[in-house]
Amino acid sequence: MRFLKQTTRRVLKYLLSIALMLYSWTIGLFTGKGQYIHSLVCEYFGISFPKPKLPLISPAQVLSSAPLRLAELEVQPGNMPVSELAALCGIVRRENPRAIFEIGTLNGRTTLNMALNSPPGCRIFTLDLPREQLGETRYPISDRFRKLVEKERSGELFLNKDAAEFPETKKITQLFGDSGNFDFSPYYNAIDLVFIDGSHDYEYVLNDSEIALKLLREGRGVILWHDYRGGMEVITALETFRKRRPGLSLHHVRDTSFAYLKR
Ligand SMILES: C[S@@+](CC[C@H](N)C(=O)[O-])C[C@H]1O[C@@H](n2cnc3c(N)ncnc32)[C@H](O)[C@@H]1O
Numbered sequence: 001m002r003f004l005k006q007t008t009r010r011v012l013k014y015l016l017s018i019a020l021m022l023y024s025w026t027i028g029l030f031t032g033k034g035q036y037i038h039s040l041v042c043e044y045f046g047i048s049f050p051k052p053k054l055p056l057i058s059p060a061q062v063l064s065s066a067p068l069r070l071a072e073l074e075v076q077p078g079n080m081p082v083s084e085l086a087a088l089c090g091i092v093r094r095e096n097p098r099a100i101f102e103i104g105t106l107n108g109r110t111t112l113n114m115a116l117n118s119p120p121g122c123r124i125f126t127l128d129l130p131r132e133q134l135g136e137t138r139y140p141i142s143d144r145f146r147k148l149v150e151k152e153r154s155g156e157l158f159l160n161k162d163a164a165e166f167p168e169t170k171k172i173t174q175l176f177g178d179s180g181n182f183d184f185s186p187y188y189n190a191i192d193l194v195f196i197d198g199s200h201d202y203e204y205v206l207n208d209s210e211i212a213l214k215l216l217r218e219g220r221g222v223i224l225w226h227d228y229r230g231g232m233e234v235i236t237a238l239e240t241f242r243k244r245r246p247g248l249s250l251h252h253v254r255d256t257s258f259a260y261l262k263r
Contacts (some may be wrong), residue, residue: 033077035137039231048230053239054259056181057235057251062260069116069167069203072109072157077147079109080219080226080257089117090226095222097192101215102126103208103227104198106148107153108172114195115158115168125191127172127175127182128154129198138180139203179204191215198227205237213245220263226251 026058028034042048068089073082073211080088088098092114098121100114105128115124134141141149154176158169175182177197194212199202205225212223228234238259242250251260 004166009026020234031077039229043230050239051230052228052235052252054228054250057260058254059087059090060254062094062253062262063087064094065090066093068093070171071116072112076107076109078106084226084256084258085110085113087253087258089094089113091195091222091224091258091260095193097122097221099187099191099217100124100193100195101187101191101212102195102197104128104196105154106151106160106197107175108170110197111155111172112161112166112169115171118168118171120169122171125175125187126155126172126175126238127179127198129174129178130154133178137178137199139199139201139207141199141204142201145199145201154263179208179211186214188214189217192217192219192221194221194223195226198221200227200232200234202233202237202240205234206240209237209241212260222263223261225259227257229257234259 010175024034024037039048068086070082070086070089073085075081076142079085088110088113093182096119098119100118101124102111102114102124105111105126108126111124111126113124114121118124124193128132129137129149155172155174156164158172161169193260194215196212198208209223209225213219216223225234225238228238238250242248248261252258253260
């Protein structure tokens with residue numbers, strides 16, 4: 001009887017997964033989640049191009065094991081999975097930064113969580129491209145990423161928080177502009193952790209990476225790139241960046257899509 005129940009469950013699960021795959025490979029491809037599933041499966045079977053090339057580093061080497069405080073766990077299009085959000089907050093905990101710069105705010109989910117896991121007094125700057133400026137960017141932004149720019153409001157997940165319940169949101173300063181044209185000079189030599197998650201097009205990743213080096217305080221700190229995974233131009237851009245700057249030791253944090261540089 002037990003065997004029959006188990007077999008029925010397995011067959012049902014199998015049929016359901018086929019149906020979900022069919023959905024993901026057809027209508028689902030028009031949704032962020034569907035594209036993510038597609039890229040995960042391709043990556044799993046090693047059929048994504050370009051493929052990650054950086055040497056792997058263990059999460060244990062870059063994350064703190066201290067307890068984390070996480071909020072807004074719902075994943076909306078453009079947000080990272082909860083496992084990566086936790087990894088990023090673990091890096092923030094370990095680095096204990098006095099200042100963080102994020103390129104690419106979206107709904108502010110990561111900004112908020114960095115605020116919750118950074119030390120008191122840490123300042124967090126987050127830059128986003130306003131949709132009105134989409135036509136005036138320094139480099140072209142591909143269709144794939146335009147929909148993340150075309151939103152009503154940037155940072156709504158920290159803006160909508162009650163300041164008494166989330167006093168950490170006071171750490172956040174919102175900035176607006178195109179990372180290709182923005183004047184970063186007031187933040188040069190003043191940042192301990194840079195999180196690059198704006199446009200994922202080649203020119204932008206390269207541009208933002210060069211800027212991140214200038215932002216680091218006395219050239220020291222951590223730079224993180226999101227979406228370092230199969231099929232993304234983040235990979236090709238970081239290959240060029242590495243060739244230009246052979247002294248830099250970049251790594252891919254295992255089981256995440258973060259590229260990591262600690263100087
Ligand atoms: C992938 S989302 C960021 C996700 C967010 N960091 C998170 O972890 O939830 C990309 C964001 O970058 C912004 N963006 C795209 N191109 C940009 C540019 N050239 N300059 C500044 N921000 C840009 C988009 O408006 C969008 O909000």
